[in-house]
Amino acid sequence: MTRKRTVAAAVTAVSALALALAGCSSDGGGTPTGEPVEGGTFTQILNADPGNLDPQMSAGSALFDVSVFAYDTLVAVDAEGKPQSQLASDWTQDGLTATLTLNDGILCSDGTEFTAQTAADNLNWISDPANQSAFLGAFFPVGVTTVAEGNTITLTLSAPAPFLLLGLANLPMVCDAGLADRSTLAAASNGTGPYVLTEAVPNDHYTFELREEYAWGPDGATVDETGIPAVVNIRIVADGTTATNLMLSGEGNAAQLLGPDAERALGADLFALESSAVVGEQWYNHAEGHPTSDPAVRMALTQALDLDELANVITTGKGGPASALATVDPRGCTFDSVSDVLPDFDVDAANAALDAAGWKLGADGVRVKDGTPLSIVFLYQNGLGAAGTAAAELAIAAWEQIGVDVDGREQDEPSILDAIFSTGAWDVSWVPVSVNSPDQLIGFLSGIVPPEGVNFSGIQNSDYEAAIAEAMQLPGTEGCPTWQEAESALIEAADMVPFAEGTVYMFGSGAEFEWTGQIAPTSIRMLG
Structure with missing residues (x-):
């Protein structure tokens, strides 16, 4: 095994939202052929540059894919x-x-040497909100203090954390x-992993290169x-x-x-x-x-979309x-926290919601309220x-039909993450955030907004907050029904909208490996 994280877009953590496409892998195509051979170069192709290589500042999927080595x-x-x-x-x-207790x-x-004190320093750095780590409130609970003694670290939590170990499995040390000097991490590596970065040419x-002492x-x-x-x-x-x-x-x-x-690669066995x-996954x-601060606008933008059609298009069926x-x-x-509460596709209801909220249709087909047009910036990942482009174009056409002026922008992962975590220059974004457990989403769905926190949408839903407060008091899976209730509260209110799950493929050629969101470095075998 390895860490489980996002692959397609993760909002830094995202996955955090980056947050990425990940999951437990199973055979989906041909069988690796050949016998393991010594040495060799393993070439992995990524569709996005990771940007700054500091592994604790972003949880974007491309950075996870690189830093795992x-x-x-x-x-x-x-x-x-x-x-x-x-x-x-x-x-x-x-x-x-x-x-x-750390290994010797x-x-x-x-x-x-990597010591217990080093580990404690890592966790305390992530815990400090001033450092603005994307992991705080996502893979690592807020309010944890860590001390080291000998080869042992002790974490003192401010509140229960039923899935703490799952979170720790996502924190690179x-x-x-x-x-x-964290500036040294931007274009180099300084970790305990099986490889060390020797050359970085962005984009x-x-x-x-392999560390032969790694054990x-x-x-x-x-x-x-x-x-x-x-x-x-x-x-x-x-x-x-080109990648194919x-x-x-x-x-x-x-x-x-x-x-x-993927079809071409599957056909080639x-x-x-x-x-x-x-x-x-649609975020407001x-x-x-921002016009999307209006609950009526968020609901209308949701109801105007045929989400089943979008799911079919974005996953190519x-x-x-x-x-x-x-x-x-x-x-x-x-559990299923979506199906029973997701707002229905209803263009008439979308138009009625905007009318009632005071967004009147202008002669040019764009709605206006208090002299301000209903214009949105819509970000989606290349x-x-x-x-993805086809699905985004369908969404844009649907929103224009109800009187919304849409500035659609197809961008790479670093650009989208910069917008949602730094500049705030967006109204709607498609950023799938992939995590293991519902507690890892708390920071993205409530609490402090960037730059101090990772609640990049600025969601404040009292029903969600009440449910997670209850769920956090329950051990492990005992709290799952309450976690389900919490997620459903967000979706029913159209505070954010998950709309598609699909099959994601990782292909190999001339090598075999394990993949659970990221390739496990020690599982790679070059074949000849």
Whole structure:
């Protein structure tokens, strides 16, 4: 196993929202052929550049895909959701206290020792709101303090955290020199992972070299195995057709492909793993000054869309409606929080809601209220390819039909993340956030807005907040019905709208590996 995170768009955490498409993988295509061969270069193709490489500042899916090679987590999680050793060998959780014991002999890529104090410093840095880590409130609860003694760290929680270990399995640990000067992490690596970054050319490629001393991977994995690549080269190729051509020619060893590109790869009988993931999730900017701060506008924009049609288009017929917000296996909870409460497709109701809210249709077909036109900036990611573009065009046409002036902007992942977390220059965005458990979404769905927090939409829903307060008091899956109630409160109010789940494929050529959202580095075997 490895960490479970977003792949397509994650809002930094997103996935956070980045947040990405991830899930428990199963065979979806051909079988790897050949015997493991020594050394070699493993080339993975990504459709988006990760931007700043500091692994704790963003949870965008592209950054996760890159940082997994250079950074470890305190614990890992297997396919059934059970914790496994990684940097920590043992752990306990009792109420508001959690204790983890670190393995001996862990070395950073700069040759220094990774200690319990280093681990504590990492967690305390993430815990400090002033540092604006995307992980705070998502994969790591707010209000945790951590102390180190010997080779043990003790976490004191401010509130119950029923899925704490799942969250810790998503937190990459940085070594002391990187903590001391985080600017050094922007274009280099300083971690305990099995590889070290040796070359970074943004929007082109990132090259990693193997650390032969590495021996503290998930469940004790090492790199002393035939077939482990000596070099990992990550190429940035935004065009899906080009990425597919590279895979079919043997120039690429791994790539996540969607739609017609995936069909081509499946037809060529490439090694393939598949998973189900959220691929369509609509977020509204609730901040004052945006038309989407008006609940009537949010509801109208939702009801104007044939969400079933959008789901079919964006998944190229290989998916369907969304069922929940936390869908990455292993899931903390399994339920359907969407189907019974999602607002119906009803153009007449959408028009009536806008009329009642004072948005009057002008002679040019655009609604106006108090002299201000109903204009929205709509962001959607280019990583979803032609299917994503087609779905976005359908949405734009539907909104224009009810009198909305739409500025649709297809952007790459770093640009969208910058807009939703920094500039605020957006009204509607399609950013699928993929996580394991519903508590990992709390920071995105409530609480503090950027830059101090990750509630990038500015959602404030009292029913959701009341339900999560109750759910957090219940251990593990006992709270799942209450988590379901919390999610449904948001969706029924059209505070945000999950609308599509689909099949996502990771393809391999000339290599085999495990994939659970990110490729597990110690699982890669070059084949010849």
